[in-house]
Amino acid sequence: MNTDITASTKPEYPVVDRNPAFTKVVGNFSALDYMRLSTISAISVTVGYLSGIKPGIRGPSMVTGGLIGVMGGFMYAYQNSAGRLMGFFPNDAEVARYKYKL
Numbered sequence: 001m002n003t004d005i006t007a008s009t010k011p012e013y014p015v016v017d018r019n020p021a022f023t024k025v026v027g028n029f030s031a032l033d034y035m036r037l038s039t040i041s042a043i044s045v046t047v048g049y050l051s052g053i054k055p056g057i058r059g060p061s062m063v064t065g066g067l068i069g070v071m072g073g074f075m076y077a078y079q080n081s082a083g084r085l086m087g088f089f090p091n092d093a094e095v096a097r098y099k100y101k102l
Contacts, residue, residue, distance in 0.1 A: 011087030016098045020085045028081045028094065036080075037073035044069020 017024065029037075048065020052058040084091040 009088070013084075013087040013089065013091050014095050015085075015087035016091060016094045017085045020082055025078055025082045025085065028085055029077055030081070030093070033077035033080055037070070037077045040073035040076065041066060041069040044072070 020028075045062055045066040048068075049058055049062040051065070052061025055061075080089060083089040084094050
């Protein structure tokens with residue numbers, strides 16, 4: 001069984017780094033990635049707070065919702081950043097930034 005994703009899907013955009021390291025992916029977060037991370041986190045905190053009103057556990061519910069939102073937002077931002085580096089998402093800014101390293 002072949003589990004290599006590149007065998008079934010070829011990048012549509014220029015590849016900056018075929019297998020980027022964690023630090024490179026996080027360092028490549030754009031302002032939009034940070035905005036999405038914070039928006040998802042803020043919505044999750046609000047939903048956690050509102051869902052804890054009736055049983056009277058607003059604080060723990062809000063913290064749990066916030067943690068879930070931060071983790072989900074980070075994973076979404078990481079996926080977008082890695083996808084741009086690997087050429088699966090539009091990556092004009094990354095190609096311009098790393099053009100000398102290609």
